[in-house]
Amino acid sequence: MKQYRIYTENKNKAEIIKLFRAYDITIYETLGTYKSKQEYSLVIEIIGVDEDYPNISAICKRLKEINQQDVVLLTIIDIESHFI
Numbered sequence: 001m002k003q004y005r006i007y008t009e010n011k012n013k014a015e016i017i018k019l020f021r022a023y024d025i026t027i028y029e030t031l032g033t034y035k036s037k038q039e040y041s042l043v044i045e046i047i048g049v050d051e052d053y054p055n056i057s058a059i060c061k062r063l064k065e066i067n068q069q070d071v072v073l074l075t076i077i078d079i080e081s082h083f084i
Contacts, residue, residue: 001081002048004056007032007073010040012066019059019066020044023052047081 008016010029017027028043046056057074064072 001079002050002052003077003079004046004048004052005075005077006042006044006046006056006060006063007075008042008044008063009067009069010042013042015066016042016044016063019063020046022055023048047079 013027017025023046026045028045030041030043032039032041046052048056053076060072060074064070
């Protein structure tokens with residue numbers, strides 16, 4: 001399993017949620033910095049598999065366009081998960 005985390009500016013939240021409609025997501029509203037400038041941010045978390053990467057990466061590129069950002073950060077962590 002993989003944990004995908006996407007970091008983006010907190011803008012266009014309803015549209016962002018629609019972008020990820022194919023996935024179960026968790027969204028955190030945060031305060032972060034980019035290039036020493038403070039900004040309100042969203043962290044979108046998805047638990048998925050290796051095969052999700054191409055689609056999630058494509059969504060991140062679209063997200064970057066929607067929010068008119070230089071970059072969107074995508075982190076990927078190997079995890080073990082269990083439904084209990």
